[in-house]
Amino acid sequence: MVKGLSQEQKLTTKLKAKLEKEIAQLEQKLIIEEQIKMQLTQALQIKDDKINELEKKIVTLDQERIKQLKDKVKELNKIEKELLNKLTSGENTKEIHKEKEAKQKEMNELQQELSRTSDSYDANRKKLIISQVNNFLKVKGDFLTLREEAIKKLQNCCNHLESSINKERNTISSIRDLKTSKLTDKYTKEFQSILVKYNDGLLELNKNYYFLKNVVQENKELEVSLMIENILKLNFFNLDKYKIFKFATNSQEGTRIQLNSNMMEEDINSLRKNLNELKLELNQEKNELKNLATV
Template sequence: MQLTQALQIKEDKINELEQRLINLDQERIKKLIDKEKELSEVKGELVNKLSGEDTKEIPKEKEAKQKELDELQQELSRTSASYDANRKKKVLNQVNKFLKAKGGFLTLREEAIKKLQNCLESFINKEGNTIGSTKDLKTSNLADKYTKEFQYILVKYNDGLLELNKNYYSLENIVQENKELEVSLMIENILQLNSFNLDKYKIFKFATNSQEGTRIQLNSNMMAEDINSLRKNLNELKLELEQEKKELRNLAAD
């Protein structure tokens, strides 16, 4: 827990420093643009004076101002490039956080499916060993017990959506803040941020027999159906994540 907190503090500090660099570049760009405008106006005034009298020194002054303007434009170009590079880095960092959260979510979903499968197998084994005149009652009691266990697992692992959702909104906000960057548009398309739907990650969207964890009793067939549905969804999400990572690797390399 302490290590996690320490890493989070370090990450927050890095993010803060990166944002300060972006802000400094932004402030410098504004000053350079103002200075560029000022020099352009002075240069224009000098050109107008060339048509008047006593213009001997004006060409030299004009040349000096042009040199100053050229140097300023070069600095403006460098600063703008730095500004865009730092913003792109910030966007890509948030993309990596989102992908990490998504990968972590899928790992938890896989863990949930394994536990659900173990629960089902235990239920089937115990059910198969039930004999005697009270078999129906014992089977019903077993169903009650394993239904509770099965649905407890579902409810517990459904909470994993919070971190994924938080990282999605953080990414969406950063992409919108930097929407004029080409990389933002490409990320928006690759990750389909505009059509992001949390429903396809919700455990009860696929474990439909469990009815949001409130069903009184499940039989083994119903449990198996829910597990198979969740496993199919997991495989689809894994393929989606791998495709996203592949496309984003190509993007980061550009």
């Protein structure tokens, strides 16, 4: 009987060691996958930044060309006036007429190019603005996806705390209290670590907001800019709506010594309510911006 029990214990120990090894391997695999995901995200961000820079350069080139063309038009206007003065003063020669016709032809060509470049300039500015809107909405959507992920992890943490404490209900009071305190410490630390980790996405969101706002302000005479400003309420953007500790108030930005499951649930429910409001806002913005390309 003792021998059989010993064999069973050995088997249990062996199985436990195997499971621990598999868990460690899975955790390592998860870490590697998260690193790859982060690298891909960074690569995509670099690509988006380069596209933004190219779009800005195109707009700048159009702007510079328009200035050159306008300067040339002024120069031709001046020459035409001089030629007209010569004609009115009696220098009605064939050469002057020929030069005047050539300058008029050049002027027509310049006006046509100026018109084309101005149209291109407006179109490229609009394209740049819409591109920034899409970037902002994407970053906002990604941020909310991460917030949703955070809430799931927070809920798991809370559930583990509750189930772990429930398992200790039948133990001796003094031992139970000690274990409960240790478990609470453990899961409080985990809970707050999750909150801190998922509060980091604000920088990217804020950066994209200011970039969009600046682009809209620089092109405020365009109809599309006014529409975007109104739909996205750019003048009333409030980063506090996205700060995790504005809603996880029981955690007090990581300074809380212990959180029980009820306090965790309060924070989770507050975050979930905020998330639902932000998702609703994002969907509404997307719907209102659908017809933007036709403006």
